[in-house]
Amino acid sequence: MNRSHTMKLFDKNALPPKQEALCFANENLAEWNARIPLTDAEKADIERLKTKEEYFIQRFLTLLPFGTAGLRGEMVPGCSAMNRATVALTTLAMAETVLEAGGGDKGIIVGFDSRLHSAEFARLAAEILAVKGIRVYLFDELRPTPELSFSIRRLGCQAGINITASHNPKKDNGYKVYWNDGAQLPPEQAKQVAAKAMSMDFWAGLEIAAKFDAAAQKNLHILDRSADEYYFDTLLSLRIIPDLPAGAKDISILYSPLHGAGYRIVPEILRRAGFTRVTSVPSQATPDGTFPTAAKPNPQFPEVFEPGITLAKETNASLIIATDPDADRSGLALQNADGSFVTLNGDQIGILLLDYIIKGRLLSQSMPEKPFVIISIVTSPLVDRICEQYTIPLYHVYTGFKYIGEKIREKEDFGGETCIFAYEESHGYLPGSYCRDKDGVAASLLIAEMAAFHSTQGMTCADAIDAIYAQYGYIGDFQDAIIIHAADPMIKAAIIMEKLHQNPPVEFDGVKVAHINDYLSSTRTCLTSGHVSPITLSSDNVISFELTDGCRITARPSGTEPLIKFYYSIPAKNQKAALVRRHAFKAALESMME
Template sequence: MNYRESYDSWLNNQYFDEKTREELLSIKEDEKEIEDRFYKDLEFGTAGLRGKIGAGTNRMNIYIISRATQGLADFIVEKGQKYMDMGVAIAYDSRHFSKEFAKRAALVLAGNNVKAYLFESLRPTPVLSFTVGHLKTASGIVVTASHNPKEYNGYKVYWEDAAQIGQEYADAITEKILSIKNFEDIKIMDEQEALDKGLLNILGSEIDDIYVSKVKELALRDDIDKDIKVVYTPLNGTGNKLVRRVLKERGFSNITVVPEQENPDPNFTTAPFPNPEDPRAFEYAERLGQEIGADLLLATDPDCDRLAIMVRDEDGKYIAFNGNQTGAILVKYIVEGRKETGRLPENSFIVKSIVTGDLGRAIAEKHGVKTYDALTGFKNICGVANALEKSGNNKFIFGYEESIGYVTGDFVKDKDGVISSMMLCEAAAYYKKQGKTLIDVLEEIYKEFGYYREKQISLVLEGIEGSRRIGRMMEVYRNEYPMKVGDLKLVKYVDYKTGKGTDVITGEASDVEIPSSNVLEFTLEDGSWYSVRPSGTEPKIKLYLYSKAETAQEAEQKIASMEEVVLTKLKSVE
């Protein structure tokens, strides 16, 4: 049916509650809004669901959550009683309707005789990954929209390996979801009945205690300056309790939390765009840091799987580190710390995404640690790590991506803002005892390995037309890419969608051992490179620029040249 017919079916079907129908009536004169809400179903993929909250098939609401969970339940039931009994762990963040969506998911699972484990209150996303592994559940669900604005919510699915589902399972679950033609066919059990039958189980602090003890076991050094002064903001999300608890139990005594952003707030009143990757999210933390003279500012995103930092320089100003820089610091600290303490196994390896820079690789290789590449997203990073550990005597020690996601250890198969906060504070405290800031350490890294620079640019193009234009941009760039950037010639072109890499000089093609994805990568003759890809979760086309030079100024000039050439080409596509 077309979008109008879909709208009318929702408006006139008594299955939908009165509030939903009232919301739909309020837009009856707004054809564009009706089209945007009903021109498609909110797509389920490897990132699960993510979209604006509201009534409609292209929105996040209780009905779309129910249908997605029914599809997951059908997939689990098909695998047999063992998987039904293993059950599904469910967590949620601080957003509007997160608790309601999580409970509905649990009751749909129960309605299908699949056991559900629901957290009593909000939890960081990495705790969900840990819980799947710890309880040995078949699957996991976390209701979150990560760092998106307040209008959004989302739904991510994990499998029994505690990592987010890959493409194969996402496709299989999508097939089940699409087979549900009527919302009335979704099975939902009454909450009390589910509790009485043992199909709904409530999780509490007992999981936190085990998780925190595992996090603290990752500590590498104790001969550090634990009086380092830190300001932390959870950005009104889920990180407050566990980040503070871990740091306190590790002995850090000078942790000050931004009071306006300490407690959950689904409106993100003081941070309308709660993305710590954007330095503007540090406004309140920076102000408090100046007041108390903090050495370090930490911010986790609302579901506490990502971490960003700012570091006080010698003039008292706070300098924002991007994900590549923080990742390089953590690679150095973890690899060298493990080596020093005898905890660096043979065949150790790290995994990074294909759009993450190569500075971490250079640091790791100095110490004999291999780096592997994965597609964007921690489902892929942890997927590669799991596969490598199963295939031989390999030991995963660190995974990261430029979008401020990091993890170490083997008990969380996702990026983890709690673990990262502890490791970063430990690193900063270790170097402070040597009289260095993280700025000093980064400069030392550059002097040893070269000046690496990077820039990420997102072009936001919302709605139907925006989505179509992003598609046109990718297709045009795929076939009409620039052969030079300034004086630098293009030497290699990789299309991860076709799985082919091409030597531009010789014309020789080769296979790329990375699963198919709509990503283009271009390498210039001096080793500088850039990638173009559409976001999988947001209405954006993303551009990643990387350079390396003998001086910081030269590296920055190369970035500026790439930015001008690539943006000019992209923006020319109407």
């Protein structure tokens, strides 16, 4: 337990007995109201919360969990939520971690997206860092997350902080943290930040913020739009075939930033690359943290494309690109031959881009001497087939760009190889190593270039994906996210995952399991022979089932949301046949989770 003034904080796995916990939580609530007076609406919300005692205890007796991806939570009062107090405390812990690493003079970059309170939280973090004597670079307005990662590397900073909850609903915000290579915070430093926050006076961050003065102001440096030029130049250098024939780029493109940070950057990079017919979807073009047209501002969901599809039918556009609020993810909707539109999933976009990058680099003679590709362990097996066709090394890592960043560092920084593409199925793409996080801006540029290239071949992107299936065989790649409803849904998700590890199913929908890849125990088991072999990846809470008919089902808990994600790769004659299998597998999994 951490006692700070009258605030009493506990590890979420070591809470006191319920009645004692309720007493402490009420005391913390009283102190909160004394320091940061609650509004009438907040008081009413907390009174409703008290009827769910476990939730009330969690809100006012524990800290929001801090991991390698930082923080993410609802913007409400409480110790386990996103607000000025928790942002300030976390920033103070981050400052101490950077100072201990000797990075105060190297500095920290702070950015933010369009979410409610993002700019306020970013300014608060910057001022705390400045008071602590750290050189701070603060973007003057919202920027894409990948530009922050890129800028850490360009300026040689020790770390970076971006206030964003990525594609979460409007009620949430987050605190993404990066280290000196531009990748997400390594586990060692993440543990340090979490431990320091837990040991500090809960209000210490806000008290440091109150000391911001003219002397601290000298440590604060504003990054204006001139800083974007370095990012633009780098992205333009990533083009695969920049000198496409005249007229190839005269394609009509609709773009939606989903009310987020890509609103200015993406149209500008497309314009500089020579695409003159780019139109932003008007109803989604303005930054707005309430996301009025997208309850879930995620390009993974087809419904966010509806305003664009309506406009496309009026303007004859055949391509719609969307990025999420911090512009690190990108999505794509294509027009079919019958005039209807279809949205592609993350794997389909990734496969299209990979196919184009390889073919384009070979055509332009720009393939590096030692190229490699990185995907997650739940990414489509079609990638394996494509890389095998071109004898390009392929590395598999866990889902999450922190693992991709680690692999790039291992193979490129120390191994002399060159990353030509990395992606994960959740719409995150990186065509190089100039930054160490997914980049929706770069992906948007290459999607447009890819479409222009295929047009010179008399094809559309829809034709191109069909050609890939014809060459390598159809595999349906799908996801289901099953939300956990419980007082502590993250703990409930952990219990369900433990059951899958300890008592794994031996068949799904009547089809037997051939192999089980248990990444928690780092073992691969053949159910026919009983042979057990090691998995070389480090231990993680993931389990994968390979069926006798070639299907693969993988389960992993989300690190930021109360749900378990299931990934299916289903070889089939076509999408319709694969969907039938997908629905059967989902029903079987839901039955197991009851």
